[in-house]
Amino acid sequence: MYKEICNKYAPTKDNLIYILHDIQDTHPQHYISEEAVEVVSEYLKVPANHIFGVLTFYSMYSTKPRGTNIIRLCESPPCYIKGSDNILRKLKTMLSVNVGETTKDGAFTLELAACLGVCGNAPVMMVNDDVYGDLTEEKIEEIIGKIRGGN
């Protein structure tokens, strides 16, 4: 299946990050495995160590399996001043995970992100592609509950 994704793009180096995004987005666990890298490496003739360098350089890529929903809480100063540390504590206790970990049921992965560009609504987080602003501990319970219920 990785080969099929590769085949959608011309085998030129400038397509590397597009192929990696495609692989990650279509994987149920939202990550790029070693096996996938080997396929991409052969397809683009780019050594695996270079691809690993790219994967670890950009924080949007993951080399470890992740949950169905990915929470990215902003850790930049404006959000911090507005209490993102309390939000983080709330998320950690509610989900029983540390940063970078996935809940036992595989529903959520908790990550930190640099500025999400919505400082006016600090503290801010994203769940998948949705942005949630003006966060409070109560709002967190509501958002997580809604997503859990929706599942």
Place this chain on the structure above:
Amino acid sequence: MAKTVNVWLDGHHVEVPDTMTIIEAADKYGVHIPRLCYHPDLPPTANCGVCVVEVSGNPTPKRACCTPVAEGMKITTNSNKLRSYRKTLTEMILSHHDVKCPTCSANNKCELQSLANNLGVNPDALPNIMPNTPIDDSSLSIVRDVTKCIACGRCVTVCNEVQTVYALTFSDRGIHAHIDTAFSNGIANSPCVNCGQCTVYCPTGALRERNDLDGVWEAILDPTKHVVVQEAPAIRVSLAEEFGMELGTVTAKKMYAALRKIGFDAIMDTNFTADLTILEEGTECVTKLKSGSKRPLITSCSPGWIKFMETYYPDLADCVSTAKSPMSMFGVLAKTYYTQEHGLDPANIVSVAIMPCTAKKFEAARPELRDSGYQDTDFVLTTREFIRMIKEAGIDFKEIKEEDADEGMSFYTGAGTIFGATGGVMEAAIRSAYTLVTGEELEAIDIMAVRGLKGVKEATIPVPGFGDLRVVVAHGLSNARIVMDKIREGLATTGESPWHFVEIMACPGGCVGGGGQPYGNNMAMRARRGEGLYKEDRNLPIRKSHHNPEVTRIYERFLGSPNSPLAVKLLHTHYFERSVNTGQIIKEATHKHH
């Protein structure tokens, strides 16, 4: 065409080509700019920032390693502001560094240690926030200690650009940026070919060889063991520089004396099996030439090159000489011929090889190299380990009285000794192959076209009765790629290789530039060591391998003739295809026929 520009270095007017960077111009005129990640052999990466200078018209300092000179540039290399920057940068680097200098393998050679000392930095200026990352000791050859790494990136440049091996990479970013193998799988599970160039270019002790000294000392101090030692050609020109003698001095006889004082039971020499290699490989080459084969014969002495070939060119494995390396030929003979001649039990032999090479540690452990019935070579020590051994034994190397090696597998010719420099194996092979083909002696035996540090060297040798022998020599694996790609292309298009005979050495400069050689060397120093070998060659009474009386003797008494069934059984090997991702064996690429 480079233009000459006028530049003022600390007020002194100099004229330099506009292709130079500030640090190159400063080095040329003897103005020292402190530096850490910059190395004259490598393209600058501008990672550390220590080489900052002030340049007229610029509000902020510039990194001298990557700023080109320009007309009218006024450069200040020393000011209070610059001193303060450099100190702070060095203090920040030290805060990430496991400062255990006395026990570090790079002690007294470490570029961070001397920089910190020269700049007078305050070691307690910043708290130590060293990450607690485990040491990667997965490899048989190379140990990587992240706690000593300063992320200068030299190893990444060497691994990817000079050697094109693609084992090491930068990982993560910002303060978390570090050097790693793909998926943190460790060096042993990467395409690393063990060449060890990363250890030579590492400014600190973060990359070093696997230490095998304890095992060797144990064997020496065990009275039931008979410890036989061999030393590669390059060793004899790489010790002087470490003991206060002129770089490149030939110290073979001091080396033998030191080995005897350390307690080795039999002092032999790899140069002897280098001569033997010429007979085995030369005969193989001549057989191939006479058969009219369109495929080339490629040398097999360099274990970094062999693993590289198995990883990236397994389709051409049949073109590589089946001859084992001189080290492995010696190893198998030490436990067969040598024991037979001296009435010894091979089970009690411990065979030690002193090599300029980290990849030889991997080669020695190859399971296929056990044709004596035992592991042919028990221990490999690098030049650096041998130097530590000499120092541990308290030997005054500079003053030690010269001694000869023990008789037998130690006699060598000039052809054997030049194996240590790029082009040397080719030159030695031509000196003998000519005779093997024509039955006559080659008179002009100094083959200058294959000497020197040019990356790819071609030559054509007229051989009566055969025609023009086309040869090529490459050193450094990016150069090996150029040659191998042309061979692959030639075979695919015209069905013919552009060359008959090919020499490839993994390390730039050949073995004198090996990954196990003393720290802190550069291409210019490698050249001086190579000159030492050519000087020894000129001064030796016999300069052709087929005139080595001990080689004649071993064929008469033991092996029969070159490429005889016994010679093939003991002195030849076969190769594998390896994964480009993990370096692990996929399948046999060639087979050994008995």
